[in-house]
Amino acid sequence: MLFFAAIWFTIIVGWLIHVAVDRHPGRRTGHRVVELALLWILVGGGAWGILGGLSHIGPQSDQTAEQIGYTQSMFQWEVGWNDIAVSVLGIGCAWRRLRGTWMTAAVTALAISFWGDAWGHFNQLVFHDNHAPANVWALPSDILMPLLAVILLIVYRRGQTRAEILEQAPLTSAVDR
Numbered sequence: 001m002l003f004f005a006a007i008w009f010t011i012i013v014g015w016l017i018h019v020a021v022d023r024h025p026g027r028r029t030g031h032r033v034v035e036l037a038l039l040w041i042l043v044g045g046g047a048w049g050i051l052g053g054l055s056h057i058g059p060q061s062d063q064t065a066e067q068i069g070y071t072q073s074m075f076q077w078e079v080g081w082n083d084i085a086v087s088v089l090g091i092g093c094a095w096r097r098l099r100g101t102w103m104t105a106a107v108t109a110l111a112i113s114f115w116g117d118a119w120g121h122f123n124q125l126v127f128h129d130n131h132a133p134a135n136v137w138a139l140p141s142d143i144l145m146p147l148l149a150v151i152l153l154i155v156y157r158r159g160q161t162r163a164e165i166l167e168q169a170p171l172t173s174a175v176d177r
Contacts, residue, residue, distance in 0.1 A: 001137040007048045008141070015040040031159035038152040042090035042106050045145060049087030056080025069124065069132030079117075086113045107153045111146035118142035 018036050019028065026032040055064040057080035065072045089106040092098045121138050124130035 001133055003048075003052070003134070004137050004141050007045060010048065011040045011044045014044050031156070034152055034156045034159065038103070038107075038149060038156055039093060041145060041149050041152070042103070042110070043094045045110075046087035046090030046106075049083050049090065053080040053083030053087060056083065064134070067132060067134035068138070069130040069135045082113055086110055103153060103156075107146070107149045110149055114142045114146045 015037050018040065019033055022028070022032065022036065024032055055061065056076045061076055061080070062072045065076055070076070086106075086109045089102060089109050092102045093106055118139055121135050121142060124135050125139070
């Protein structure tokens with residue numbers, strides 16, 4: 001539970017501090033506040049996701065499996081690398097140059113991965129009576145984080161001007177224009 005609480009604490013407090021000290025020209029506009037919230041979910045959550053992924057593949061992976069109510073297996077290795085991949089995609093959104101193209105991909109990958117995880121944790125809880133702490137406490141984050149990211153992405157995209165969309169578009173050659 002502490003791991004999941006720490007993730008949410010970091011995201012919320014980091015976002016609030018970022019909004020308070022932001023020097024962006026559009027600071028404290030609704031669009032910028034939404035952008036920062038989405039970035040903290042993707043980038044801040046991504047940093048925690050790498051730690052979570054490493055816990056599945058590292059030397060303490062047997063303890064991680066036990067906390068979830070499993071025994072160590074090859075599937076844990078695959079889940080760990082999936083967590084790291086989705087996290088790296090989210091962290092890539094920190095760079096403005098990548099943000100336009102990566103943000104939608106990061107939210108899509110987050111939603112598929114986390115909602116798939118949520119379904120697995122739910123099945124373990126309901127059908128296999130798995131009440132292990134990391135199985136039960138993963139559910140709120142696995143459901144709410146991608147849901148919040150999807151909503152924020154939709155609001156963010158709707159608030160973008162045409163100029164902002166073109167600014168974030170990948171560079172193309174003169175032939176492509």
